[in-house]
Amino acid sequence: MKPIVATATAAVLLLSAPALAASDNPETATAAPTGDVAAGEEAFAKQCTACHVVKSDDGEVLAGKRGRTGPNLYGVMGGTVGTVEGFKFSKSMAEMADTDIVWTEENFVTYVQNPTDWLREKLDDKKARSKMSWRVRDPQEAADIYAFLHSIAPAKAE
Numbered sequence: 001m002k003p004i005v006a007t008a009t010a011a012v013l014l015l016s017a018p019a020l021a022a023s024d025n026p027e028t029a030t031a032a033p034t035g036d037v038a039a040g041e042e043a044f045a046k047q048c049t050a051c052h053v054v055k056s057d058d059g060e061v062l063a064g065k066r067g068r069t070g071p072n073l074y075g076v077m078g079g080t081v082g083t084v085e086g087f088k089f090s091k092s093m094a095e096m097a098d099t100d101i102v103w104t105e106e107n108f109v110t111y112v113q114n115p116t117d118w119l120r121e122k123l124d125d126k127k128a129r130s131k132m133s134w135r136v137r138d139p140q141e142a143a144d145i146y147a148f149l150h151s152i153a154p155a156k157a158e
Contacts, residue, residue, distance in 0.1 A: 033105055033147035035140070040148025043141045047134065048073075054152060062152045070132065077103050077150045081122075092119045092128035105150075109142040 044063055053064035054074045062074065071084035081103060082089050082096035089097075101107065101122055111118040115130035136142040 033150045035143035035147030037147045037151045040144035043145050044148050073149055075154050077153050090129055090131045105146050108146045112136040112142045
């Protein structure tokens with residue numbers, strides 16, 4: 001490899017390392033979402049409400065209706081994966097609760113596009129499985145849904 005190419009390759013790898021490491025960092029979970037909130041609300045209504053609801057701690061339904069197949073998504077953004085109180089997760093998703101992996105935009109977008117593959121990668125377990133069978137096909141829609149959920153999340157205490 002020529003010295004200039006090797007130097008350029010090393011620079012790209014060094015510059016991308018913080019972004020790659022940030023995907024599971026709780027600090028990045030509070031970063032402003034890149035998606036469109038209004039488009040996310042529409043996509044959530046079409047794709048997510050059959051299984052999920054967003055119900056505040058005081059019982060107000062912010063999105064969805066009676067979805068009980070999946071966990072309540074109120075306040076999960078920035079929280080540790082697999083830790084919605086009172087919800088019975090798959091064995092693999094329950095294992096995620098013992099990790100430091102949080103719902104950052106990157107984790108959420110990747111997860112909703114292929115839940116089982118995401119779990120297999122994060123747990124380093126080729127047998128890991130998710131109960132979530134639906135996939136959000138479009139990465140932009142997934143980012144929009146994240147932005148919507150982020151917009152209706154409770155304010156984090158600082």
